[in-house]
Amino acid sequence: MSWTFNPDLQSKNLSYSNGLAGYMLNWVFGFYLPEFVSLYIVLILIENYHKLLNINELALDAKSIIFYELKFLPLFLTSYLFFIPVTLHLRFLIREFPSFAAERYEDVYMGMLYTSTGYLTYTPFIVILGYLLLNTSLIIDFLQNLKKAAKPEESVLGVLTSLASGAPRAYTQVISAKTNTGETLLNVEDCYLFETEEGEYFVEHYKGRFKVSKSLAELENELDPDRFFRGNRHYLLNLDYFDSYSYWEKGKYVLHCQKLPEKELIMPRARMPSLKQSLEKNVANSAKQEATTVGPLVDPSENS
Template sequence: MKTLELYRSFLKKPWVGVMLVSVVMLLLEINRWMTNPQAQVQMLEKYHEGAGGYVLNLVFGVYVPELVTVGVLILLMEAYHRLLNIHEVGLDTRSIALYELKFLPLFLMAYFFFIPFTLAVRFAIREFPDYNAQRYENNYARILYTWVGYNTYTLLVTVIGYLLLNISLLLDFLRNLRLSFPPGSSLLDSLAAMANDQPRDHKQTITVTSVAGETILSVAQVDLFETQDGTNYARHDGNRSVVHYSLAELENQLDPDRFFRGNRHYIVNLDHLESHSYWDKGKYVLRSRNLPGRDLIMPRARLQGLRAALKRNRAQFDPLTRRSGDQQPNS
């Protein structure tokens, strides 16, 4: 498995924010009582209703408003994925690190988006039913767009944001893993097979849709899988059909000795690859004998992977290459 398709289903469920804020609030409250119990007892004594009043304030004065904070944060993370057009991430340390680093500016700026809503909800709950503009000014607005407010929230929001991001990434990894192995394989078996680099069956046929309707196509017939305007296609026999798989899913299910991901927009059939050569500005161009006039652009970073895949591909058909194992593909 080389690429993770980002489904982000974890981030799209409303209970995620409730669950995470609950855990964080509980841990913070436990930490306060363990590190400074005297201060907590003094705070408890301020409430005429005793422990009940303390708990009510904790739940409705702190917990519920912070649900708003996390809710806005999740909406921002979803919008950020769409804004940057992030739908997949490479399954390697560098790609994952870059993916996570892209979200640091969002977490550092999130305060300016959520703080008006958080304070408004806190004011509405705590001051009900006697609302007073002066009290809002004195007790709530004093941290609105201030360094104190920013400093208070940003570290915690960054930690929560990365928790959400990494839990979502882990669940997407497990989902991709299940999809890349045959149906019926258990998750543990799939993890073991991946860890041991065990050979597995690759997709041999694929269901496609064209003007003539839905049909099953042998992947060997496909010259190119590509995405255009959000739709995925298979080019075969001079035709183009719609494929109901993402390129990330296809990359993980197709034989890597026969199909190569040149960039995030296409996967080319190496059986039909005619040549690859330097193009411009550190990029290369690939040409397929079945796609005359079509130049497939590839970044230099993938050149080594292409050459290794071509060597394995040619070894399947060339007896001399199978024996010697040292012939290089033509550039």
């Protein structure tokens, strides 16, 4: 960017490039192409950083988003160490072709390789670029999840408007499952548990255990969060059949299901506040449904 807005530096490069055509080639391939390589390296770093910190999900609240953003600041502040050798030498190879002079390499390029000047030149730009990439990816993932959650007749914009207005969403009530003889439809209210095992997805139902085609991430978007709780990345538990929880070890808990007493569903301690909040909502919703079903009590004598 400093080169772009520096007439003296541009004039020097124009004379060095032997004319306008060489200058334009130098501008595109010598300056900007290596930065696209830097961009690609930063993208790889972001992807692997997600895996290293096991970041698979993000709650849509201000606190979670802020902490998510801050987690990547150390990566952006140190990414210079990873891309600068590649970027710098690629620029040297392209710009100096076919005459590679050690003296010019030392005078022009070495000042950017693992030096305070190089770090301070690149890092502000990389922090801005890194957050643009990170948040662009976040928005794309969010829109894709909205699309998955929407019914065929709904648009992504319609679902987004519904979320913004606070209007109640229509959650999936029936799910397709595979049996030994073919496909069947199951009422999600009767599903005790959705879980993943060896890369495949299963549902526990009073009719048995069946394979489903939708991932837990898709199901979490489509099912009522006041009924189905994500204890960890391996399962979704129907809180209508929740039995109890107990402390296990190393800051983890075990959840127990009424219909699956042999199952021990591990949950990290960090999920405990979310579990209690979901249980409170589930109990409150169940009480409302029971009151609606039974209706108000009437004194028989009033009918006589």
